[in-house]
Amino acid sequence: MNWQLMWDVLPTLLAGVPLTLQLVALAELLGFAVGLGTALMRLSDSRAAAWIAQAYVFVFRGTPLLVQLYLIYYGLGQFDAVRQSAAWTILREPYWCAILGMMLNTGAYTSEILRGAIQSVPPGQVEAARACGMGRFLVFRRIVLPIAIRQALPAYGNEVILMIKASSLASIITLMEVTGIARKIISQTFAVFEIFILAGLIYLALNFALARIFRYAERRLSPQARVRA
Amino acid sequence: MLDILSFGPTGWGWQLLAGAGMTVAVALSAFALGVVIGSFGAAAKLGGNVVLRSIAEVYTTVVRGVPELLVIYLLFFGGNSMAMAVASVFGYDGYVELNAFSIGVAAVGLISGSYSTEVIRGAAQAVPHGQIEAARACGMGRWLILRRVLVPQTLRYALPGLGNVWQLTLKDTSLVSVTALTEIMRAAYLGAGATRQPFLFYTTAAVLYLLLTTISTAAFERAERHTMRGVRRA
Numbered sequence: 453m454n455w456q457l458m459w460d461v462l463p464t465l466l467a468g469v470p471l472t473l474q475l476v477a478l479a480e481l482l483g484f485a486v487g488l489g490t491a492l493m494r495l496s497d498s499r500a501a502a503w504i505a506q507a508y509v510f511v512f513r514g515t516p517l518l519v520q521l522y523l524i525y526y527g528l529g530q531f532d533a534v535r536q537s538a539a540w541t542i543l544r545e546p547y548w549c550a551i552l553g554m555m556l557n558t559g560a561y562t563s564e565i566l567r568g569a570i571q572s573v574p575p576g577q578v579e580a581a582r583a584c585g586m587g588r589f590l591v592f593r594r595i596v597l598p599i600a601i602r603q604a605l606p607a608y609g610n611e612v613i614l615m616i617k618a619s620s621l622a623s624i625i626t627l628m629e630v631t632g633i634a635r636k637i638i639s640q641t642f643a644v645f646e647i648f649i650l651a652g653l654i655y656l657a658l659n660f661a662l663a664r665i666f667r668y669a670e671r672r673l674s675p676q677a678r679v680r681a
Numbered sequence: 682m683l684d685i686l687s688f689g690p691t692g693w694g695w696q697l698l699a700g701a702g703m704t705v706a707v708a709l710s711a712f713a714l715g716v717v718i719g720s721f722g723a724a725a726k727l728g729g730n731v732v733l734r735s736i737a738e739v740y741t742t743v744v745r746g747v748p749e750l751l752v753i754y755l756l757f758f759g760g761n762s763m764a765m766a767v768a769s770v771f772g773y774d775g776y777v778e779l780n781a782f783s784i785g786v787a788a789v790g791l792i793s794g795s796y797s798t799e800v801i802r803g804a805a806q807a808v809p810h811g812q813i814e815a816a817r818a819c820g821m822g823r824w825l826i827l828r829r830v831l832v833p834q835t836l837r838y839a840l841p842g843l844g845n846v847w848q849l850t851l852k853d854t855s856l857v858s859v860t861a862l863t864e865i866m867r868a869a870y871l872g873a874g875a876t877r878q879p880f881l882f883y884t885t886a887a888v889l890y891l892l893l894t895t896i897s898t899a900a901f902e903r904a905e906r907h908t909m910r911g912v913r914r915a
Contacts, residue, residue, distance in 0.1 A: 527880035620748035644759035
């Protein structure tokens with residue numbers, strides 16, 4: 453084990469952390485909106501909307517993220533119409549392609565998590581709110597969404613951790629986040645195990661911190677569980 | 682445009698189909714390897730030996746917490762030296778080279794095994810303890826209990842979870858394309874490069890993956906129904 457080398461490349465590897473976090477944060481933020489919209493479409497009375505939502509979830513959960521990234525990054529550029537449109541300023545950047553792909557991917561999984569959570573809200577609570585005279589939107593904002601988010605939190609935490617791991621695929625479309633830098637150093641130094649251990653520890657630390665944050669949020673959002681304990 | 686995908690001498694149909702075959706071969710081998718690793722991992726976690734339990738704990742924590750791509754790089758770049766180290770233990774000091782298929786199967790199997798470990802551990806714990814006691818009271822030995830009582834029921838409880846692991850494994854095989862093994866992604870990449878039709882090829886790849894996941898979901902549902910045939914339902 454080459455400890456000196458590990459010490460020397462640690463700053464280089466850590467320099468990739470901001471990009472990894474940026475990719476995940478933006479993809480999760482946008483993906484949550486996509487997921488919420490999809491879940492609402494899936495649960496709506498419109499059969500067409502429910503069908504579209506179901507098809508989207510089926511396609512994005514049934515194919516690997518790598519295919520989705522390649523389709524967006526390499527595939528869309530094939531069409532002149534895309535290259536001449538305003539969207540090309542975004543789609544020619546690997547950074548935005550990665551975020552778009554990760555957003556659509558996590559959106560599909562998030563929508564299923566949120567759908568389950570929304571369906572788990574006791575109907576009595578919704579009826580009680582309606583009996584108090586709340587409108588549909590108010591019931592959703594005040595009753596359904598807060599209960600559903602608390603319900604969804606553990607599963608959503610897992611999804612965010614999966615996205616931290618999935619962000620490593622951005623390195624395949626040329627982005628130099630932690631895995632991209634790790635790969636570059638490995639091919640320069642052939643110190644496979646040293647770099648793997650360092651990069652692995654960085655990801656483990658990120659995931660451990662995230663798991664703690666989600667557990668804290670879960671405790672904060674469930675005061676009734678704290679009283680009982 | 683679609684004649685590019687035909688099965689003729691100018692089409693890419695056969696290459697893509699062979700790629701799909703390779704994906705299935707890698708996924709099946711890796712999944713089988715994962716179930717074997719998972720059975721030993723679950724046994725280690727549930728057994729009394731502290732050393733074995735910590736090894737299994739470190740294994741599942743690390744492999745599940747680190748990106749799949751990183752594990753594949755570890756075996757792709759370090760697999761040969763690892764194999765040579767193992768060979769030298771057995772007294773062989775020559776050069777060992779693993780082919781892309783074994784490296785891919787080893788990498789994806791290692792990932793698959795970490796998830797299988799948790800699934801099988803949970804399933805084994807779900808077997809009611811009274812049944813084991815009853816079997817012991819009947820005079821069965823450890824192996825007989827394992828074979829007659831524990832394994833059949835663990836399999837039944839584990840099947841839905843293993844179905845999820847299979848889907849993950851199937852999709853993780855796409856990452857093996859970085860090691861130049863010609864599975865679906867690599868075949869699509871080659872086709873896209875040669876014909877300058879990336880959208881067409883990657884859409885085809887996506888459709889192939891959808892077909893595989895849909896077929897395997899149906900297969901697992903059938904298997905689940907089969908294992909539940911003797912169970913009373915409320």
